[in-house]
Amino acid sequence: MEIQAARRDYLWCGLSLLLLLGMQLVAGVLIALLMLFASLPQELFMPVTLVVSTVVGDLPPILLLSRMVGIPLKSLFTGEHHLEKWVGPGFLMMVGASFASGYLAVAIEALLSAAGIELWSPELTLPFDLPGCVLMLLAVSVLAPMLEELLFRGLLLRTFTRYGPRFAIFASAMLFAFTHGNLTQGVGTFFMGILLAVIAQRAGSVLPTVMIHMFYNTFAMLINTAVELPSEVAVAAANGFFVIFGLVCVGYLVVRYLKRRPVFPPKCPESKPFGFRRLLRSWPVDVFLALCFLMALVPAQMH
DSSP: OOOHHHHHHHHHHHHHHHHHHHHHHHHHHHHHHHHHHOOOOGGGHHOOOOOOOOHEEEEEEHHHHHHHHHHOGGGGGGSSOOOOHHHHHHHHHHHHHHHHHHHHHHHHHHHHHHOOOOBOOOOOOSSSHHHHHHHHHHIIIHHHHHHHHIIIIIIIHHHHHTTOOOHHHHHHHHHHHHHTOSSSHHHHHHHHHHHHHHEEEEEESSHHHHHHHHHHHHHHHHHHHHTTSOOHHHHHHHHHHHHHHHHHHHHHHHHHHHHSSSOOOOOOOOGGSSSSSTTSSSHHHHHHHHHHHHTTTTTGGGG
């Protein structure tokens, strides 16, 4: 019975992720129609695209998976939140994980570039007009963190936790990384996904991880915007601040890790039959991973 339950849960997890990809295509069609018939200004194209693709892409899979695995969305916010315990330290550790993993991503990109392979690497910045700025902040700093946490640290993590808490952390982080569809973000989001999953499990709620994710996305977008400014002084100041702050956060991450071992839940031998082997036998999960991998290999010129 447990194996049948695992097969069913993994089936619906995979189908929900495929629905996410499919609805993002639908969102692309809606954006094209909007551009065609509503005379959308060019400077609003990216902000509106992000808002529409986030809502249209993420909301249907969340509603479907919540119903099919029997996890009410309201239950994802129960638990001992202790926001003061998780949000500040979690944000610092997120920046540290992103900073450290960024060098790994750069090294991988350099190797691929030497082989003549240039991959897509998105950089989100704030537009310099008020409507575009508001829409970009809404998409990147509010909608994306909230919906992604509901799906990955909420529904997927809790579903996978039925078959082992440690497996749940790494499986949800892997799927979170693949969802981004590009190598640069994928490396960092895997490690950040692990960190957020550990926090969500310990807090028993996604509220702390939603807030951490919001603060991190806002911080990253502000840094990306600052380094695109026309002033060389501003760019140098932004880069210098990010390097110093990143190193401080890496140090904080290491200290927290050394002080609070063990970080991960203990292994559950009885959950081994339901782990990655069983998950990767689910055809929707395999198709989803294959599609995301192919998207990551699309050359930069095609985006």
